[in-house]
Amino acid sequence: MAHPTDDRNFRLPSTVRPTGYDASLAVDLDGRRFASRIRIGLALAAPSTELVLHAAALEISRAVVTAGEARREAAVRLAPASETAVLSFDAPVPAGPAVLELEFAGAIVSGLRGLYLAGPGLAATQFEAADARRVFPCLDEPGFKAPWRLTVEAPRDAVVLSNGRPEAIEEVERGAIRRVRFAETPPLPTYLVALVVGRLEALPEISVRGVPVRTWATPEKLALTGFGQDVAVEVLPRLEDYFGVPYAFGKLDQAGLPEFEAGAMENAGLVTYREVALLLDPATASLAQKKRVAEVVTHELAHQWFGNWVTMTWWDDLWLNEAFATWMAFKTVDAWNPGWRVWLEFDQGKAAAMHLDALRSTHPIRADVNNVAEAGEAFDLITYEKGGAVLRMIEGYLGEERFRDGIRLYMRRHARANAVADDLWGALAEASREPVVELANAWIRQPGFPLVTASRAGRTLRLEQQRFWSDPARAGDEPAAGWPVPLVLRVGQGGKVTEQRVLLRGRSAEVTLAGDGEPDWVCANAGATGFYRVRYDAAGLAALGRNLAALAPAERIQLLSDEWALVRAGAREIGAFLDLCDRFAGEEDHAVLDELVARLATVEHRLVADADRPALRGFVARLFAPQLAVTGWDAAPGEPDTVRLRRAAAVRALGLVARAPGPAQEARERLDRWLAGDRAAVEPNLHDALVAMVARDGDAARFDAFQGLFRKEADPAFRRRYLLAQAAFEDPVLAARGIEVLLGGEEVPLQDVASYSAALLANRTARGPYWARLRGEWDALLGRVQGAPMLLRRVVEGMGALVERRELEEAEAFLAAHPVEEARQAIAQTLERLRQDVELRERTTAQVGAWLARGGR
Template identity: 60%
Template sequence: MAHPTEDKNFRLPTSIRPRRYAATLTLDMDAKRFSGQQTIDLELAEPSQEIILHAIALQLGEVTFRAGGEQRKPASIQPAAQSETVVLRFDAPLPRGSATLDVAWTGRFTEGLRGLYSAGKVAATQFEAADARRLFPSFDEPAFKAKWALSVRVPKGHTVLGNGPVVKEEQDGDHQKVTFQETEVLSSYLIALVVGPLVGTPEERVGGVPVRTWALPEKAHLTRFGQDVALAVLPRLQDYFGLPYAFTKVDQVGIPDFEAGAMENAGLITYREVALLLDPATAPLSVQKRVAEVVTHELAHQWFGNWVTMVWWDDLWLNEAFATWMAFKIVDQWRPEWRMWLDFDAHRASALHLDALKSTHPIHGEVRNAGEAGESFDAITYEKGGAVLRMIEGFLGEGPFREGIRQYMRKHARANAVKEDLWNALGEAAKQPVEELATAWVGQSGFPLVSARLEGRTLHLSQRRFYSEPGVQSGEKWPVPMVLRFEDGGGVREQRVLLRDAQATVTLEGSGDVKWLTANANSTGFYRVAYDKPSLEKLATNIKALAPSERISLLADQWALVRAGQASVADLLDLAGRFGDEEDDSVLDELVGRLAYIEGRLVDGEEQERFRRWVERLLSPGLKKLGWQAAAGEPDRVKLRRAALVRAVGGLARSQEALAEARPRVARMLDGDRDALEPNLLDASVAMVARAGDSALFDTFLQRMPKEPDPATQRRYLMALTAFENPALAERAQGLFFSDTVKTQDVASFAAGLLGNRTGREKWWEVMRTRWKDVVLRTGSAPMLLRRIVEAMGILRTREHLEQVKALLQANPVPEAQQATAQTLERLSQDVALRERCAPEVAAWLKKQP
């Protein structure tokens, strides 16, 4: 009979638990090898003849079990590749009670961006979801929390960072030995180690907690902003949770090659450099906001995730959704002028898009093994989860919601929890049926389309599940917490409704004619709205009365209805035409996003040129009025509006006038003139100029990119290389994909850039198909990057492309990206059908334009 560990869905028995790991690691940085010795304090709830540890590619040496003064050696040590475990089998049952296990082992640094790996000059760990087992033989599931006492031996001259502060540094032969303070109880995925020639900011304290931000020496001047964010948000988080920070220190480190955006290791947070390091004098506001949001997200995890941890990966959303929502909330408190919730709406849009597919998944879904856990790190877990928490908070009120969170934190401190624990705490604090609301939204895929029809002061509401594929229907319902906002004779008012049934009728409070009504006030609800024609016309006529978030939703919902075959693209374009004098940058971003899709997918040749000129006529007067040069003391809102208009007129409409303005400015910027381009115009201007650029400009970007210390600038130049539309230069860029020029962390976005290049696309797509194994190899088998490579194929346009993508992924399945494969194929087939359905309608509409 097969041993249970032969099954890749194997889970560790809970009868043996670790209480403490005391480990010493020795790293050979040149040979990229390590050796380790550790003592694990164990608790056996019952006698057992075997101990099972997780381990991948580790060679176990001496193993000794000790209990009650006796010591025993295993009769056999059997690795089980399927479950990534090693089974230590003993001749006779081991006694229940306390015991210790001594283990010695050796291993190699991981190729790719997980386990312990090389990122240029730095050795770093990345363990979430299940890669601690690549460095430590361990109980590598989140429910097995234990204390960790680590020492590390490395060659002299390196900075060595761990979860705790350094308590001892000593010379040990040719090595320096660094011993860290023992940690609080932690799950194995939160243990971390970073070794390399790093320099840190001076230590600063927040309520006694030392905070430092680290980078390679040539990037040390870019650490201040990330340090300031941590100092600003840490007290706000302590205040929200009503609990002090638990992990003795905060170290933040920029890692030169990193798979995700960042990782919340307790006390030692690791980041992709572009998510931590910047120069505020030259960084666009979007980059500053992104760094602030990521830093706050990771610090929020120190409570939600590290202090209280999910039992298993099916509740990953408990960590991620909460940290996503919390980051926007706290940064919004710190910098209200940034209007972070409008950025949140833009993030939420990706979740709405994904969740309208048949191949979506619930926020809380079944996860059978570590590989499946890796697929859960997506927009549903993060953005939909965050949006649902925001919706529940909006319904319960901020005070009761926070009290529920505090209760949850106190009750499950240092331990593990499941989603019901959170609902119970929130329900108790708010005295509301939270579980009914939450279970429907967290346990069920998809979201509702709410139809709203107004007759006098009576609002007729109905709901059904929204699918982006025309004609697909199913019968799910949700308890939809709605906030209505409308204007009548008495002014603007709000009214709350919980729509539980398929249909309902609501009498609006107040009196007089209703001038306009929005059925998702401030866009806090995770649903789409379809208005009847008269209601839609009232909204379009009174567009300025709507909040920016509501104007964004109006455009986004209408576009979703076009995709689903429930509204005409001509009506959408008529609506878009009303936004010519729009002054809000976030609304302009939404408008430009919708119009860019039409320009990129629904028009070709003459129609494409006609569409570009229509966009130019609509939006260039706004750009002319603002000009390209920022005035002294100009507000951020104005700078961001200018940037959105440059993207629209120069990027989307390909205006020759805008290109003529951008070219000399980019040249001056490259010559070192900091005032040539306002920072928020850098991305759009560099991309626009690259698209029409020559080989001299290509060489400039190629030479500057690796030497550039600022990660956002480096990325700007890297992506510019994918934009050159001169066929010979497009081909040169394609060759770079397989070279060291493109770091592992950037391969997916570089591939997507090449697929987005209109002159190089077909050739690059042919390269991807013929060299697919090499493309996969470039990701270092990092699951997140593999998923993104698959998702990048969604940029393709035609039915022939769709058939080729299907054939490629059928012949070469990517097990780590099964969900991404299904979603990409479904989305691409809808895009192709939309193109075939709507292209003639867009052409007809364009002919009628003056």
């Protein structure tokens, strides 16, 4: 007879709850093994002859339960479908307190989850979503929080870090082994327990309001830890002040790991990072790198409250953890360094989420999660970026103070415990006396977002909403209900700008604009804070085009993004969009220029016929050559970041999109000088673009040089840059070498396999041969990333760089014949987007050619 644990959707019963864990773990780095004993305090609501806990890839040699005076040995049966261990007893374990003791062992794996090999002589854990069960038998669901006490034995020369402070350190086995006992933690879900063992060093700790902060790296990268440490020191007190709750975990360690699947992991008191998300040299790092490290560090520290102090009950509220940390990170970094204008980077993430959310294969922010494999697929742009954008939109509606008061109420009410989304909405509603539950649930419980059509007659603005689809064939499909859309309008008249707020509840509404006379222009998404697209009537769009300078940079970016989305949806002609791009010839803001470069790069990659490429490149050069003429290649002393980033946008446009020979030659000369030791030759914000430009046109000597640089470089951003450069060479012989780097050996780090694969598919020379080999050697590549399911999904998503209908049909047939259970959602989304991209190409290529033939006017 089938047992409930034979179902992969099995959930632990609520009648047995953990009250505490006490584990002793012996780590053998050379043998890549660990052995452990664990005592789990339990509270049973009813007598039971069976206890179930999670365990995967563990060898359990003994399990004994003590309840009162009785000790009972268990028979252990493993249930692989649900990754559980069923402990059966010959007599019922009585209701009340009990202690379960287990002895077990396992392997330090080469994948990137459980306890894995994170670098030479270095092991680390990654437990989210549900991989603590690969190191400890435990109740591995987020609703079962309990304190943890950990004791670890490791080689004497290894650093040992965990969630708590070290309480005692002693040497055993004649000094060959060091035993570290850590302080008991506050109640934690199992996914936040962490351990790092091996070759690491840290700069001296810094105390922040009594909290010691240290940032760790492998010894050769110790000098790169200072910036990440400074960020943590700056933002930790800001987060304490915002939440109104002191930091709860005693100390804060940050560790940069050479191999790491995601960007970072918010383990309580021990945050682990992919090195590129934590380590940098401020003298050579680009501003984008600094912003990224600041945002990631702050995101993980925000989790120490939102997720760690108050934890979701189950993975269907994962979005609540990640969306809040995403939004909070940008809010905190912006308050700390407003000159960085990080909300514009936030808008880039929001735009990517809108692209995904316009697909049939999207999902609501709060998606039903039946098992942990589905939880893994929920780590996407909808969860992080759309969720964060909706929170920002709600904060804008409630106001900053009332929103913060609601968050503080939520933190107090659910301290050290679990909560669900409606608990947050209830606290915000109580603090603000606004209908937050209605507003929030309308946005998080249904997929998609609205397209708001704005048309004006005099001072009457008519607003209509419908669901936005990127597929032209679905334009008439509507959800059962619309959205309550909180719009902020900006109206320009005679040099004066006013704002007006509207909550669009129904399908349509008419708004009388304040003031007298005819407005010069109306922007229906002020500050671009709303998660919706706007379609203006012809007169409204023309008015905005004439008054671009009056719009904020975020609004200009949103205008470009919305109009591009309308082209994809078949609601605008590509020629009209290129006309709009032409109006940005005098643009000075680097963030707007970045958006323009991105859109024109897509046109160059997908939509232009080979015969029309010279004309398109001429158009791009006409837009951006004056930009570079203004900034020049060399940074002046004290030059502001705005100029540096404007120069970088121009170089990317001219070198990577227009492929202009002059900038290409300049790039080669400057990069060679920089590599020879002249650091003034390449302004830090240009280095990534120059490496890409030089690689694309490079010869065999250049390929060898980049390969050598990759092998010896310590800085993780530069190392990754030199690695991906090997996938960018367009000479056929060198493109073949670039393919061999991935498929012919193990030189590409596991964490970079998906990025490298995507880079090969984006290379027009390598694409064909690599696509053929990828399908032919799929099983081998799949096996390589099998221990890193997030990377597996990214490999599938990289197929979105394919261009032709033939390639689309090959991808559809191949993925149908080779289904990947862990990437079902990624496959559906990738194929749907690729299908739309191919149809867009077929629909617009002739139109692009005709527009260019007219001289781009």
